Amino acid sequence: MTDLLRIGQNWLAGKLKTHASQSVTYKRDSAEAELQATIGRSTYQQDDGEGIITRSQVRDFLIDTSDLVSSSIGSLPRRGDRIHQSDGENTIVYEVMSLGGEPPWRFSDPFRLKLRIHTKQIDTISP
Amino acid sequence: MTTILQIADSVTAQLNAATLSQTFEAERLYVPNFDLEDMKELRVSVVPREVQFLPMDRSLSRYHGKIDIAVQKKFSDGDNVEIDPLVGLVEEIADTFRLKRLDSLVAARCIEVENSVLYSTEHWEQLRQFTSLLTMTFELAK
Numbered sequence A: 001m002t003d004l005l006r007i008g009q010n011w012l013a014g015k016l017k018t019h020a021s022q023s024v025t026y027k028r029d030s031a032e033a034e035l036q037a038t039i040g041r042s043t044y045q046q047d048d049g050e051g052i053i054t055r056s057q058v059r060d061f062l063i064d065t066s067d068l069v070s071s072s073i074g075s076l077p078r079r080g081d082r083i084h085q086s087d088g089e090n091t092i093v094y095e096v097m098s099l100g101g102e103p104p105w106r107f108s109d110p111f112r113l114k115l116r117i118h119t120k121q122i123d124t125i126s127p
Numbered sequence B: 001m002t003t004i005l006q007i008a009d010s011v012t013a014q015l016n017a018a019t020l021s022q023t024f025e026a027e028r029l030y031v032p033n034f035d036l037e038d039m040k041e042l043r044v045s046v047v048p049r050e051v052q053f054l055p056m057d058r059s060l061s062r063y064h065g066k067i068d069i070a071v072q073k074k075f076s077d078g079d080n081v082e083i084d085p086l087v088g089l090v091e092e093i094a095d096t097f098r099l100k101r102l103d104s105l106v107a108a109r110c111i112e113v114e115n116s117v118l119y120s121t122e123h124w125e126q127l128r129q130f131t132s133l134l135t136m137t138f139e140l141a142k
Helices: A003-019 A067-070 B003-017 B038-041 B080-096 B121-127
Strands: A022-028 A031-047 A054-062 A083-089 A089-098 A105-109 A115-123 B034-037 B041-057 B061-074 B105-117 B130-139
Touching: A003 A054, A003 B105, A031 A105, A031 B121, A054 A067, A054 B061, A054 B121, A067 A083, A067 A115, A067 B080, A083 A115, A105 B061, A115 B038, B003 B041, B003 B061, B003 B080, B003 B105, B003 B130, B034 B038, B038 B061, B061 B080, B080 B130, B121 B130
Parallel strands: A054 B034
Antiparallel strands: A022 A031, A022 A083, A031 A054, A054 A115, A083 A089, A089 A115, A105 A115, B041 B061, B061 B130, B105 B130
């Protein structure tokens, strides 16, 4: 039987990638891959541990599961992976890590077509 | 200057003058408040925390000033090779003060050192950052 929901989700995922994404560099150790990513959410977060506060820019990247798995990275996201995103002349570096009580990533749809990857900004590389 | 701030400043100065396994510039702060981006460098913060007056005799009190020392650094892998030196540094800092008098405030003696947060699992998980907290109690008659 045809799964209309899956077809629809697939179509939507394709549209997001074609019309609402930008190129980012996904890095793990020495491996890296150029992938198309949609910015899912961008907020500012403050973590307070024993009165010691660390602030961070939080950003979710939505990446096609098949793009990441079939790239030179070759598997699902891991804590500590890094995503480099160009911002004018600068490159912003984000690191994959947990967000609140959530794990560092999850599938963003029931068909596992896209990954929602939680990251925090850890560096800005200026030319 | 108030006694607790004198203690905190003395601790900061002594940390900056000490020869330890890692180099850093300790700062006295009320609330350590940093951006994750700034945590690539090792940060050591000295924070005045609590003051207690306990009875000593009819005219004097035993003054207990508690100082927190936070040791923080963003790690990349979080493996033993990267973290062990940081845990070692925390112990070195504790040993610098444990049962000793402060160089620039000799009336104050460190009577207790606690490392109740050897490393914050919350910061480890949420920020991939090493955060350790030492609490030292300095006693003097006042």
